[in-house]
Amino acid sequence: MVININLSFEEMWDKIIACDRKYDGLFFTAVKTTKIYCRPSCRSRKPKKVNVEFYHDINGVEEAGFRPCKRCQPEVEQSPHIEIVRRIITFLVNHYKQNLMLKDIADQVGLSPFYLERLFKQETSETPRTYLEKIRIDKAAHLLKCTAMTNLEICYEVGFQSPSNFYKVFRSLKNCSPSEYRKEFLNELD
Ligand SMILES: [Zn+2]
Missing domain, CATH: 3.40.10.10 (DNA Methylphosphotriester Repair Domain)
Incomplete structure (x- = not known):
């Protein structure tokens, strides 16, 4: 499916x-x-x-x-686990707003939390938690560019539970604050 x-x-x-x-x-x-x-x-x-x-x-x-395409070979699967990893990532992208626990994700794909984390890390070099944070920050960046929502509204909209954590993760992935990111984008448009 x-x-x-x-x-x-x-x-x-x-x-x-x-x-x-x-x-x-x-x-x-x-x-x-x-x-x-x-x-x-x-x-x-x-x-x-x-x-x-x-x-x-x-x-x-x-x-x-x-x-x-001959260059990126989209029809070639690199790993026998790719399908389950993709189901996990799809679940993360579609449920990023929720306060997801490892168990919620594991239940979704029918694996134990321990095995899920190990498999995911082996395939993506990341934990489901850090992957989810990146998806949330991608969403936040998109909202900063395309909407007039405030930083605080965006923080909760993309699934962060606290503004301080949102600012910390945003900065670590984008090397700037959400406000700086928005300003930079608006400057580029001028
Ligand atoms: Zn290509």
Whole structure:
């Protein structure tokens, strides 16, 4: 069963511009002009936005007549555990607002919390906790750019329980405060 990832077009566009590996396998970038599809992390030249379509599963993109990119090889699975890891990441992306415990995630995929953490770490070099924090900060960055929400509103909107933790994690991943991030983006637009 394919569970669609809950990301808007603009968010997916941000991921491919950033060549973000975290979302590989969760969606595919199809380029209408070349009929090629890629992973989000592909480092080939970026297509024009108007030529891009996003697909949530590989069967859909293949059936629509797109061929896999030779550079990022989106059709090649690197690990036998990739499917379960993808289910975990999809769950994190779709439930980032909730106060998730390791047990909630483990129950979702039918693994023990201990085994889940070990498997996830082996496959992604991260814990589910740090992965979830990165997803939350991606969401926060998106909201800072695209909405007029305050830092505090965004903190709770993306699932942080305390502003101090939000500011700390934001700074460690983006090397600036949320306000600085928004200002920087607005300056770029001028
Ligand atoms: Zn590619």
